[in-house]
Amino acid sequence: MARPWAAFGVDLHLEPAGTSGLRRGLTDALRDAARTGRLAPGTRLPSSRSLAADLGIARNTVAEAYADLVAEGWLTARQGSGTRVADRAVPAPSAPEPAPRRREPGAPVHSLIPGSPDLAAFPRTEWLKAARRALATAPFQALGYGDPRGTRELRTALAGYLARARGVRADPGSIVITAGFSHALRILGTMLRARGVRTVAVESYGLDDHRALLRAAGLTTPALPYDRLGTDTGALTGQGAVLLTPAHQFPMGVPLHPDRRTAVVDWARRTGALVLEDDYDGEFRYDRQPVGALQGLAPDRVVHLGTTSKSLAPGLRLGWMVVPSPLLDEAVAAKGRIDTCGVLDQLTLAEFITSGAYDRHVRSARLRYRRRRDALTAAVADRAPEIRVSGIAAGLHVLLGLPPGTESSVIQAAAWQGLALQGLSAHRHEQAVAEPLDALVVGYGTPPDSAWAATLEALCRVLP
Amino acid sequence: MARPWAAFGVDLHLEPAGTSGLRRGLTDALRDAARTGRLAPGTRLPSSRSLAADLGIARNTVAEAYADLVAEGWLTARQGSGTRVADRAVPAPSAPEPAPRRREPGAPVHSLIPGSPDLAAFPRTEWLKAARRALATAPFQALGYGDPRGTRELRTALAGYLARARGVRADPGSIVITAGFSHALRILGTMLRARGVRTVAVESYGLDDHRALLRAAGLTTPALPYDRLGTDTGALTGQGAVLLTPAHQFPMGVPLHPDRRTAVVDWARRTGALVLEDDYDGEFRYDRQPVGALQGLAPDRVVHLGTTSKSLAPGLRLGWMVVPSPLLDEAVAAKGRIDTCGVLDQLTLAEFITSGAYDRHVRSARLRYRRRRDALTAAVADRAPEIRVSGIAAGLHVLLGLPPGTESSVIQAAAWQGLALQGLSAHRHEQAVAEPLDALVVGYGTPPDSAWAATLEALCRVLP
Numbered sequence: 001m002a003r004p005w006a007a008f009g010v011d012l013h014l015e016p017a018g019t020s021g022l023r024r025g026l027t028d029a030l031r032d033a034a035r036t037g038r039l040a041p042g043t044r045l046p047s048s049r050s051l052a053a054d055l056g057i058a059r060n061t062v063a064e065a066y067a068d069l070v071a072e073g074w075l076t077a078r079q080g081s082g083t084r085v086a087d088r089a090v091p092a093p094s095a096p097e098p099a100p101r102r103r104e105p106g107a108p109v110h111s112l113i114p115g116s117p118d119l120a121a122f123p124r125t126e127w128l129k130a131a132r133r134a135l136a137t138a139p140f141q142a143l144g145y146g147d148p149r150g151t152r153e154l155r156t157a158l159a160g161y162l163a164r165a166r167g168v169r170a171d172p173g174s175i176v177i178t179a180g181f182s183h184a185l186r187i188l189g190t191m192l193r194a195r196g197v198r199t200v201a202v203e204s205y206g207l208d209d210h211r212a213l214l215r216a217a218g219l220t221t222p223a224l225p226y227d228r229l230g231t232d233t234g235a236l237t238g239q240g241a242v243l244l245t246p247a248h249q250f251p252m253g254v255p256l257h258p259d260r261r262t263a264v265v266d267w268a269r270r271t272g273a274l275v276l277e278d279d280y281d282g283e284f285r286y287d288r289q290p291v292g293a294l295q296g297l298a299p300d301r302v303v304h305l306g307t308t309s310k311s312l313a314p315g316l317r318l319g320w321m322v323v324p325s326p327l328l329d330e331a332v333a334a335k336g337r338i339d340t341c342g343v344l345d346q347l348t349l350a351e352f353i354t355s356g357a358y359d360r361h362v363r364s365a366r367l368r369y370r371r372r373r374d375a376l377t378a379a380v381a382d383r384a385p386e387i388r389v390s391g392i393a394a395g396l397h398v399l400l401g402l403p404p405g406t407e408s409s410v411i412q413a414a415a416w417q418g419l420a421l422q423g424l425s426a427h428r429h430e431q432a433v434a435e436p437l438d439a440l441v442v443g444y445g446t447p448p449d450s451a452w453a454a455t456l457e458a459l460c461r462v463l464p
Numbered sequence: 465m466a467r468p469w470a471a472f473g474v475d476l477h478l479e480p481a482g483t484s485g486l487r488r489g490l491t492d493a494l495r496d497a498a499r500t501g502r503l504a505p506g507t508r509l510p511s512s513r514s515l516a517a518d519l520g521i522a523r524n525t526v527a528e529a530y531a532d533l534v535a536e537g538w539l540t541a542r543q544g545s546g547t548r549v550a551d552r553a554v555p556a557p558s559a560p561e562p563a564p565r566r567r568e569p570g571a572p573v574h575s576l577i578p579g580s581p582d583l584a585a586f587p588r589t590e591w592l593k594a595a596r597r598a599l600a601t602a603p604f605q606a607l608g609y610g611d612p613r614g615t616r617e618l619r620t621a622l623a624g625y626l627a628r629a630r631g632v633r634a635d636p637g638s639i640v641i642t643a644g645f646s647h648a649l650r651i652l653g654t655m656l657r658a659r660g661v662r663t664v665a666v667e668s669y670g671l672d673d674h675r676a677l678l679r680a681a682g683l684t685t686p687a688l689p690y691d692r693l694g695t696d697t698g699a700l701t702g703q704g705a706v707l708l709t710p711a712h713q714f715p716m717g718v719p720l721h722p723d724r725r726t727a728v729v730d731w732a733r734r735t736g737a738l739v740l741e742d743d744y745d746g747e748f749r750y751d752r753q754p755v756g757a758l759q760g761l762a763p764d765r766v767v768h769l770g771t772t773s774k775s776l777a778p779g780l781r782l783g784w785m786v787v788p789s790p791l792l793d794e795a796v797a798a799k800g801r802i803d804t805c806g807v808l809d810q811l812t813l814a815e816f817i818t819s820g821a822y823d824r825h826v827r828s829a830r831l832r833y834r835r836r837r838d839a840l841t842a843a844v845a846d847r848a849p850e851i852r853v854s855g856i857a858a859g860l861h862v863l864l865g866l867p868p869g870t871e872s873s874v875i876q877a878a879a880w881q882g883l884a885l886q887g888l889s890a891h892r893h894e895q896a897v898a899e900p901l902d903a904l905v906v907g908y909g910t911p912p913d914s915a916w917a918a919t920l921e922a923l924c925r926v927l928p
Contacts, residue, residue, distance in 0.1 A: 031631060035760060072631070072756040073725040086726065086761075120604040127808075128596055135592060140584040140912060143777035163502040165475040179643070179804040186800065209801065283475070292477050313607035315807030336650065337673065340643040343779030344591075345806045359475055448604060 022057055026065040034074045034085050043085040045075070109418035110455040114251065114397040114443030115314075121365065121449070122313045126357045127348065133355070134347035142347065146339050148332050150177025150320075153350040158320055161353050162306065166282050167292035169299040170322040176331055177341050179317040181280060181307045185210055185243075188276060188303060189217025190334040191327070197240030200276070203231045204432035205252055205424070210243065210278075226434035229257045233264035235433075241274040247282045247291045251427045251441040253391015253399055255291045265294070268301035274327075275302045281310040283362045285394040286370045300324050308349065310396060310445075311362055317341070318349055369396060372444045372452060379456055384463035396445030399424065406464055407438035419458040476503075476510055478519070486521055490529040498538045498549050505551045509539070512547075573882035574919040578715065578861040578907030579778075585829065585913070586777045590821045591812065597819070598811035606811065610803050612796050614641025614784075617814035622784055625817050626770070630746050631756030633763040634786040640795055641805050643781040645744060645771045649674055649707075652740060652767060653681025654798040655791070661704030664740070667695045668896035669716055669888070674707065674742075690898035693721045697728035699897075705738040710758040711746045715891045715905040717855015717863055719755045729758070732765035738791075739766040745774040747826045749858040750834045764788045772813065774860060774909075775826055781805070782813055833860060836908045836916060843920055848927035860909030863888065870928055871902035883922040 033039040045051070048066060052059035066083050069075040077083045134153075142151065149155060155172035162168035178184040192200065200219045202211055204226035211221045224242070225232040230249055233256070236242060242264065246256040256264075268275050277294045285291070295304035299322075307319035318341065323331045352358050376398065377389050388401040402410060407423040414421045424439040447455045478493045497503040509515070512530060516523040530547050533539040541547045598617075606615065613619060619636035626632035642648040656664065664683045666675055668690035675685045688706070689696040694713055697720070700706060706728065710720040720728075732739050741758045749755070759768035763786075771783035782805065787795045816822050840862065841853050852865040866874060871887040878885045888903040911919045 031756065031760075035631075035633070068755075071719060071722050071725075073722060073729065073758070073761045074756075076726075116608055119607040122604065122607050124599050128592075128599060131595060132592055135588050140586065143583040143586050143779040144580055145778045160504050160507070163504070164507060165477050167477040167502070169500075169502065179806075180802065182800065182802045183804055213800075313807075314609045315607040317804060317806045336646065336677075338644065338646045340647055340781060340804065342643070342781045342806050342809045343777075345809060362475065 023061045023065050026055075026057075026061065027068050030065060030069055031072070031074055034069070039085045041085050041087045044081075045083045045085070047082065108415070108420035110451060110458050111420040111446050112440075112442045112444065112455060112459060113420050113422050113446055114441050115446075116443065117310050117313065117365070117396060117445045118368070118448055119313055119315075121368070123357070123361050126361065127312075127352065130351040130355060130357060131344065131348040134351040135344065138347055142343060146343055148335055148337055148339050149173075149175065150339060150341060151343055151346040151350065154346040154353075155320075157350040157353040158306075161358070162293070162304070162322065165359075166279065166304075166306075167296040168304050168322055169296055170304070174323050174325050174328055176321050176323055176328075176335060177339070177346060178319045178321060178335070179341050180309055180314065180319040181278065181305055182209070182213060183317075183340070184305050184319055184321045185213045185276075186217070187331060187334045188241075188321070189214045189219060191330050192241055192274070193218045194330065194334065195240070197274075199239045199241075201236060201239040201242040202429065203244065203249065204429045204434040205427050206243070206245070206250060206429065207427060211429070214243070221429075223429040223431050223433055226252070226432065229260065230254050231256060231260065233260040233267065236264065236267045236273075238271070239273060241276060242268075243276045243278060244294070245278045245280065246294045247279055248285075248394045249391075250278075250280065250395075251391075251397065251399065251424060253393070253395060253397065255394075256294070261294060261297070265298045265301065268298060273301070274324075277302050277304045279304060279306050281395045282306070283311050284366055284369060284396060286366065286373065287393050291394075295322060300326075303327075311358075311365070316345060316349075318345060368449070369445055373398065375452075376442070376444050376456060376459075379460050380463065383460040387463060397441055397443045400440040400442055400463070402438040402440065403464060404438050407440070410440065410462055410464060414458070414462040417458060417462060419455065419462065421459075421462075476515065476518075487525050487529050487532075490519075490521075490525065491532050494529060494533055495536070495538050498533070503549045505549050507549045508545075509547045509549070572879070572884035574915055574922050575884040575910050576904075576906045576908065576919060576923060577884050577886050577910055578905050579910075580907065581774050581777065581829065581860060581909045582832070582912055583777055583779075585832070587821070587825050590825065591816065594815040594819060594821060595808065595812040598815040599808065602811055606807060610807055612799055612801055612803050613637075613639065614803060614805060615807055615810040615814065618810040619784075621814040621817040622770075625822070626757070626768070626786065629823075630743065630768075630770075631760040632768050632786055633760055634768070638787050638789050638792055640785050640787055640792075640799060641803070641810060642783045642785060642799070643805050644773055644778065644783040645742065645769055646673070646677060647781075647804070648769050648783055648785045649677045649740075650681070651795060651798045652705075652785070653678045653683060655794050656705055656738070657681045657683060658794065658798065659704070661738075663703040663705075665700060665703040665706040666893065667708065667713065668893045668898040669891050670707070670709070670714060670893065671891060675893070678707070685893075687893040687895050687897055690716070690896065693724065694718050695720060695724065697724040697731065700728065700731045700735075700737075702735070703737060705740060706732075707740045707742060708758070709742045709744065711743055711755045712749075712858045713855075714742075714744065714859075715855075715861065715863065715888060717857070717859060717861065719858075720758070725758060725761070729762045729765065732762060737765070738788075741766050741768045743768060743770050745859045746770070747775050748830055748833060748860060750830065750837065751857050755858075759786060764790075767791075775822075775829070780809060780813070782809060832913070833909055837862065839916075840906070840908050840920060840923075843924050844927065847924040851927055861905055861907045864904040864906055864927070866902040866904065867928060868902055871904070874904065874926055874928060878922070878926040881922060881926060883919070883926065885923075885926075 048059050048062040052062045070077050075083050076086050155175040158175055159170045159172045162170050200214050200221055201224050202221045204223045214221050225235050293304055295302040304322040308316050380387055380389050389398050391399045411421045411423050422441050512523050512526040516526045534541050539547050540550050619639040622639055623634045623636045626634050664678050665688050666685045668687045678685050689699050757768055759766040768786040772780050844851055844853055853862050855863045875885045875887050886905050
């Protein structure tokens with residue numbers, strides 16, 4: 001615009017952007033000036049006639065811009081006192097995004113923190129292909145609010161997959177899609193509390209985050225004993241539910257003992273309690289077939305929970321629960337009437353499973369993780385033969401037993417050498433009924449292939 | 465065992481009972497899986513070689529078990545298509561997916577229910593392009609659990625977009641990504657309740673689902689008066705927060721009156737209360753610039769809430785809130801420590817916005833909806849000249865005033881003719897402080913283009 005703003009009574013230079021139309025540019029410039037405080041509250045603006053003359057534009061354009069800003073609350077117009085900048089304080093904008101921190105000496109270069117698969121191996125090309133096929137065939141109605149349980153396509157694909165690969169007895173109608181395991185546990189916490197449950201037993205070893213989610217729902221989470229046979233489900237009494245990792249105890253890495261599988265099912269049948277089966281990495285077993293899902297033994301008493309966080313990537317935020325039919329309505333009510341999981345990812349995962357890409361991905365991942373596990377156990381046997389490696393049959397982590405009292409110093413030493421490690425004590429229930437044990441929970445799935453050898457070497461260097 | 469789970473075929477979970485011989489046990493297990501439907505008809509079984517390797521038994525044993533079951537009719541073996549579960553009736557699973565209902569006489573063919581954009585116009589090709597670009601450039605770490613606020617990429621893209629298009633004062637650090645508006649309202653309900661707030665004022669007209677979400681968080685939701693100037697924010701007193709649709713009242717279709725914009729901000733400043741600004745369709749204004757966001761006036765007291773449900777599709781389940789910085793930690797705590805929104809969709813939307821595809825889509829949608837609105841108002845003026853059309857300046861719906869006492873009969877008549885309509889009474893607060901009014905809330909964004917003309921004609925036929 002050729003002419004600066006004159007005749008304001010204040011010395012102010014405005015530059016209405018010319019591209020988006022006179023009125024829009026004028027409105028934007030005035031709003032900006034008011035917002036930043038360049039036009040002080042109470043400032044009287046020129047009459048529309050005089051400003052229009054100054055700017056060489058139609059009076060109506062100015063009047064409309066003023067009206068817009070009055071409507072938005074930036075200006076006030078009073079008969080007899082003209083148009084003024086509204087009288088209100090303008091606070092400073094909120095806290096800016098913190099800048100990424102500089103690398104500190106000893107900040108981790110490598111990580112063996114458990115809980116993540118190798119994210120660099122996410123099958124991007126295959127996933128995009130599945131997304132394209134899914135979007136090409138989905139009817140437009142699929143993009144609406146949809147079924148609160150999740151899309152029919154994904155529930156159908158999962159029912160087939162879980163029956164085939166995990167021995168789960170599921171039909172599509174009793175599956176609820178969730179934004180990962182945490183979301184499912186939140187829903188179940190709400191549902192159990194609404195049913196009058198007060199107590200959910202948990203394992204002596206497990207994720208603190210999971211206990212916290214249950215406690216946030218108003219539930220207490222006492223610990224079950226853990227002995228040389230693993231979690232002792234025989235100790236269950238009047239609790240309303242129990243949270244277990246039957247196929248692969250996290251973090252100890254063993255399957256639930258057969259007697260104790262039977263015991264927990266009998267307990268649930270006898271007392272009407274519910275078993276929450278966290279099947280977080282059931283796909284990964286190396287030496288023989290995976291342990292079948294507990295749910296297959298008692299579909300009426302077990303909620304089977306699964307996720308793509310270990311088989312694909314946590315960032316997908318896709319999980320599922322297979323809910324006993326009588327509880328389905330309550331679970332859906334606790335989830336909310338509107339599905340909280342994106343339809344496009346759900347349709348893509350359904351296509352990914354039914355096309356066979358999921359099986360192919362899991363099988364190839366299983367081979368790669370098995371090789372890592374073999375390299376890890378061989379390296380430890382070679383370099384630190386005193387250390388006992390356990391929980392090797394399945395999953396993406398192993399337990400390395402340490403001499404008593406050394407856990408935190410090993411972790412500290414690793415941190416100084418740029419390797420992030422996690423100790424068993426991080427996963428110990430505050431009232432654990434178990435022998436204290438010093439150990440590392442080594443998530444060998446975490447590094448990308450390119451960093452694996454160096455990460456393993458870094459681990460061997462810090463082992464006592 | 466020579467080979468672990470080989471990387472071909474499908475995963476199959478079997479538990480052969482060991483006591484009665486390998487072949488017998490395997491045969492029984494497979495038969496049982498087929499009989500109970502756990503292996504669906506048509507499921508392709510692994511080759512005998514691969515299953516033998518998986519189970520660590522002789523290939524011949526598997527081949528013989530397969531042959532037995534083919535002989536019994538449970539399996540079929542075809543040259544070139546492998547061994548599959550035979551195609552036969554399987555006992556119905558416990559709670560089958562309800563079959564799509566037959567069309568009843570009068571079941572809707574056309575819909576003008578508000579709340580949805582034209583889903584057939586979802587930009588599938590552009591979206592997939594953005595997904596491909598986003599996945600091609602994302603570092604693998606982006607696929608992990610991530611920031612509980614949502615991805616930095618999307619928060620940065622939104623901060624720029626909201627400032628430019630809606631006059632919102634936002635920085636990426638104070639934006640929280642949500643699974644749509646409902647999820648955001650749930651989070652805010654939890655947060656407000658945790659702050660000790662008991663009461664959130666709502667409008668006399670609005671969505672019952674929203675009030676229900678607040679009530680589920682333990683809040684009461686009294687109604688603000690609604691008069692000829694719209695919602696009266698001057699009536700706010702000691703409530704801890706208010707939920708408003710300032711840019712475009714839903715369902716009445718008017719912007720919040722300038723005096724009342726000022727009043728609500730002054731009230732929030734004076735009492736320390738919070739304004740929840742539901743900016744559900746702020747992108748769509750036809751006659752002049754959109755009314756700017758209320759948040760721009762008081763970023764310290766207003767939570768600005770937006771969504772892609774009207775601009776793209778509800779099935780994306782992507783929304784956002786701009787939170788005053790002092791409340792950010794509480795909002796994140798109420799959302800949960802793990803992000804509940806899929807990373808891939810977030811990265812795709814960020815790319816969609818920064819590439820300009822979002823603006824292009826919104827502009828072209830605006831033109832199409834404007835044409836529909838013009839056609840609708842012209843048709844009503846021509847065919848039912850007694851009916852007053854209001855709320856036409858913006859959004860995806862208009863209000864058609866009806867003669868007193870006729871609302872439900874018009875909706876009923878429409879239903880019989882296959883047209884789904886919604887009345888204003890569906891959106892009236894149970895304690896509304898407002899003149900009762902008979903009207904239709906006509907969501908002209910809902911039908912696909914192909915059905916628009918017929919839908920409009922169907923509407924005209926049922927108008928009194």
